[in-house]
Amino acid sequence: MVANPPSSSPVLVALSLLVLFLSPCFAHNKTYKDSLTDTGNAHFLGDLNSFADSQLSDSPYGSTYFKKPMNRLSDGRLLVDFLAETFSLPYLPPYQNHSANFSQGVNFAIAGSTVLPKDYFVRNKVGHTLMWKAVPESLQTQVEWYINFFEEQQQSECNRKEERSCMAELEDVLFWIGDMGVNDYARNFGTSVSVHSLAQRIVQNVMKLLKTLLDRGAKYIVIQGLPPTGCLPLDLFLSPASDRDETGCAAGANLVVAAHNDLLQRKLVDLEKQYPHCAIIYADYWNAFLTILKNPAQFGFSEPFKTCCGTGAGILNFDLHSLCGSPGASRCTDPTKHINWDGVHPTEAMNQKLANLLFDQGFCRPSFGQLIRYKKCT
Numbered sequence: 001m002v003a004n005p006p007s008s009s010p011v012l013v014a015l016s017l018l019v020l021f022l023s024p025c026f027a028h029n030k031t032y033k034d035s036l037t038d039t040g041n042a043h044f045l046g047d048l049n050s051f052a053d054s055q056l057s058d059s060p061y062g063s064t065y066f067k068k069p070m071n072r073l074s075d076g077r078l079l080v081d082f083l084a085e086t087f088s089l090p091y092l093p094p095y096q097n098h099s100a101n102f103s104q105g106v107n108f109a110i111a112g113s114t115v116l117p118k119d120y121f122v123r124n125k126v127g128h129t130l131m132w133k134a135v136p137e138s139l140q141t142q143v144e145w146y147i148n149f150f151e152e153q154q155q156s157e158c159n160r161k162e163e164r165s166c167m168a169e170l171e172d173v174l175f176w177i178g179d180m181g182v183n184d185y186a187r188n189f190g191t192s193v194s195v196h197s198l199a200q201r202i203v204q205n206v207m208k209l210l211k212t213l214l215d216r217g218a219k220y221i222v223i224q225g226l227p228p229t230g231c232l233p234l235d236l237f238l239s240p241a242s243d244r245d246e247t248g249c250a251a252g253a254n255l256v257v258a259a260h261n262d263l264l265q266r267k268l269v270d271l272e273k274q275y276p277h278c279a280i281i282y283a284d285y286w287n288a289f290l291t292i293l294k295n296p297a298q299f300g301f302s303e304p305f306k307t308c309c310g311t312g313a314g315i316l317n318f319d320l321h322s323l324c325g326s327p328g329a330s331r332c333t334d335p336t337k338h339i340n341w342d343g344v345h346p347t348e349a350m351n352q353k354l355a356n357l358l359f360d361q362g363f364c365r366p367s368f369g370q371l372i373r374y375k376k377c378t
Helices: 041-045 079-086 118-123 141-160 163-169 181-186 196-217 233-238 251-274 286-292 346-360 369-376
Strands: 011-015 017-022 028-032 105-108 173-177 220-224 279-282
Touching: 028 079, 028 196, 041 141, 079 181, 105 118, 105 141, 141 286, 181 196, 181 251, 196 251, 220 369, 251 279, 251 286, 346 369
Parallel strands: 011 028, 011 105, 028 173, 173 220, 220 279
Antiparallel strands: 011 017, 017 028, 017 173
């Protein structure tokens, strides 16, 4: 993790595709993401159609670290949890937990959420839901939650200050934009929708969000690229054995993600020119993930593709019809040896290795450490 985090307690806010920190370093930090970041919003909405629900006492989810399900789609901590630890913050309570204390952070992430709006999936009759509900929550829901939260914060914190002082604090927000688009591509799998047009629309919506934040005064934004989903057991299970690249991943799926990440980075270059006084950082999740996958033993992993919790023989231990937590599934004895937890989501061990690469090893461009030093947080 980044060395010497701030000694005081910043407030961290995570949106399904965004995260927020409040500290002497960053007055706020917001994160937008989905199932890789959600710490309970889908549960409170009644959307968590998985075995990670905290109401299931015998679920294997959360068993490594929390020793019980914590509405997280992993065996333990998520990337956003390690991000909170970096800043010496408590783990983020979900926004929909109305009894939670949000004085030091709030999470707006919703598992299964999409960049494209709900009406897109209704209008185009895109019903490939895999493990999610028919019509997903979208980025718009998370943005609306954030706006409500932000306005409440302004009323309580800024009404006693001069406008200039209040706006200066708002400029210290660090926004972490997660892997937006994964669920959009997954839901369109097997449809007649053009991948090119889909990518254009998804990235356009992401850019619209970024411009909205920048125009509202945001100065520091970290946006995360998509992971190589073709390396996940789910995509390997759904793709033919002939569709493999040099790493053993589903080539077709990874080509889609690679094209998305390339388009996203090109658009970010244009955005940087429009906002030269803002820091826009790209978090290279794709290369961080592949760095580990190509050298698993170096990072302590002996099972690069096999799910820790699942059902089935072979290298995947994955069956779409018998997922982790179902009666026929079982949990491996040592999750730290596995990159993947349930066929879709990383193990806590993988999340920790990814966090180290992103926060400490230069997989953010400019590096996360440079951003911290620039803000004189250490």
